[in-house]
Amino acid sequence: MFDGLKKKLSDAVKTFVKSEANPVPARSEEKPEVPEQQSAPGPERQSDIQQVQVHNNEENAKEIASNPSEAPNVGARQAEPDPPRAEKKGVPKQSGEALVKFSLSTKVKKAFSGSVKLSEKETDDFLDKIRISMLQSDVSLEVTEGIMADMKSRLADSAIDSKNMTAALLGIVRSALVDTLAKTKEGVDIYAYIDDKIKSNATPVRILFIGSNGTGKTTTISKIAYRLKSSGITCVMSASDTFRAAAIEQTEYHANRIGVPVIKSKYGADPASIAFDAIAYAKSRGIAVVLIDSAGRQETNKNLLNEMHKIVRIAQPDITIFVGESTAGSVIAEQVKDMSKSVKIDGIILTKLDCDARGGNAISISSVTGIPILFFGVGEAYDALVPYSPDFILNSIMPN
Ligand SMILES: Nc1nc2c(ncn2[C@@H]2O[C@H](COP(=O)(O)OP(=O)(O)OP(=O)(O)O)[C@@H](O)[C@H]2O)c(=O)[nH]1
Ligand SMILES: [Mg+2]
Known part of the structure; x- marks a missing residue:
């Protein structure tokens, strides 16, 4: 990268x-x-x-x-x-x-x-x-x-x-x-945010992940679930992508591997009601975090955008994260800008930085969109998620 x-x-x-x-x-x-x-x-x-x-x-x-x-x-x-x-x-x-x-x-x-x-x-x-x-x-x-x-x-x-x-x-x-x-604007430290909410008994924290197709939403949710589980923080995954073939099985697969519960339904079911069920499940069991997956969508697809609004209305996420792949180049800034017209985005996770030798998005996307980067995805492994830091970028770019 x-x-x-x-x-x-x-x-x-x-x-x-x-x-x-x-x-x-x-x-x-x-x-x-x-x-x-x-x-x-x-x-x-x-x-x-x-x-x-x-x-x-x-x-x-x-x-x-x-x-x-x-x-x-x-x-x-x-x-x-x-x-x-x-x-x-x-x-x-x-x-x-x-x-x-x-x-x-x-x-x-x-x-x-x-x-x-x-x-x-x-x-x-x-x-x-x-x-x-x-x-x-x-x-x-x-x-x-x-x-x-x-x-x-x-x-x-x-x-x-x-x-x-x-x-x-x-x-x-x-x-x-x-x-x-x-x-560039500093983003929320989601782990510190979750800790605070746990201390003040204001759980479950609801985090919604949105973005275009195949950018790494489900993988990133799994990485965060893995990190939470490793730190002894409970979470549940909401398999709210009922649109793409095999999406539910993929979420379930990761949840089982990591050892966290998953709330799912059938393909074609209402994603918002699955998120609602996941939140109810978390409340009833004292689970700290609900990680809500969603179907990949383009900002031009009206039906999927309406569906996203419904998820936001019902789930009322504390944090909404746009997951975009670094390799998409300048397109990603346009996607974030367009999507943020429909929904308030709190942060960006830039994935597949390991596949992107150019990496310029990491320098400019926050300035262009006004939305901070929270993490970089740097591989497919569960621990391949690096918190955003200017030092990480500088040390990666500048010759020693
Ligand atoms: N190299 C690399 N691959 C990644 C990274 N993040 C995700 N992937 C891979 O990208 C592919 C798509 O990831 P998904 O998590 O399924 O993406 P998604 O956004 O949920 O896709 P849809 O549900 O189809 O919209 C998978 O093969 C992942 O393993 C990353 O940071 N680096
Ligand atoms: Mg997915």
């Missing part, structure tokens, strides 16, 4: 530093154009492919239910060092920093201070490279431009250590990302 963006950013900075280089000192001042991309093509796709982990659901669930530590820890994937680059024939072996070419005025300043300010053109060239990396990685245009503006003022204000150009520029990218992520 994020590996594509991480590599793009790293390459953009290194390419900038290198493209300012002049391997032929005598002609350096006259040569206006330098090849843009000097790194070898190919490895990005390779790393994208390597990180997609395919698990057999059934085997996985068995293993994890009996031994959670066996679950693949996709979130903890370490950054791999950049592959060594071949030296070009005839080019003297020097560090990238030693090859940096600056404008004359920059050079003069550098000679006195050991640090430099980029000229306006140098700044624009650099920002262009970062801008392209972000846009290609699904960071929204609006958020990308915000990051560019932040970086531009940082570059204007700060002198860069000329001996450590790559690290200094990456530091500026990092600071701009920190600023952007800090501006």
Whole structure:
């Protein structure tokens, strides 16, 4: 996850530093154009492919239910060092920093201070490279431009250590990302929320999960049920997707594996009344949390939207979560915006981040929709759900 963006950013900075280089000192001042991309093509796709982990659901669930530590820890994937680059024939072996070419005025300043300010053109060239990396990685245009503006003022204000150009520029990218992520709205910590409700005897907490088809709603509910059960908190699953074939059996399968009750009915039955029954069941048995599944729906499907309104009216969820797959790219922001016209969404869970090398949604979706991300789904295992944190994103994106 994020590996594509991480590599793009790293390459953009290194390419900038290198493209300012002049391997032929005598002609350096006259040569206006330098090849843009000097790194070898190919490895990005390779790393994208390597990180997609395919698990057999059934085997996985068995293993994890009996031994959670066996679950693949996709979130903890370490950054791999950049592959060594071949030296070009005839080019003297020097560090990238030693090859940096600056404008004359920059050079003069550098000679006195050991640090430099980029000229306006140098700044624009650099920002262009970062801008392209972000846009290609699904960071929204609006958020990308915000990051560019932040970086531009940082570059204007700060002198860069000329001996450590790559690290200094990456530091500026990092600071701009920190600023952007800090501006996003903080979401509810659902586990703390549940604890509070338990302490104040205000249970059951009702959590409704909505979203398009196949985004990972049922799997995510199972992950949360697994986490609750592991912490000794009782919950019941409401199999309120009575629409898709095998949806009820799927919910039941996970509930049985995890060891939590499930309330179900027949296909075609009213999803709202199943949620109602699940809430009544929880009340009568002192169960703390009701996790309400729902059928995948598009914001254009009127019948399913009406059905969702009915679930909301009857179940009165404390928290409504939109589950969207990160791999859907910019479409997901539109889905959230459209859906939130019909129902109040409290948070987003972005799933399948392990399958999405771009990962830009994780940076921009909260800013674009105004709705916070609560968790990232990073695999199919029950413990592959990571609470949202800017540090998780930054540490995954920024080269060490
Ligand atoms: N790699 C990966 N796969 C996931 C993740 N979350 C869910 N999946 C897989 O995505 C597929 C669909 O997941 P479901 O939980 O059935 O999705 P859903 O939203 O309930 O689907 P519908 O009920 O059809 O609307 C399953 O194969 C899941 O195992 C994730 O974070 N990473
Ligand atoms: Mg489902």
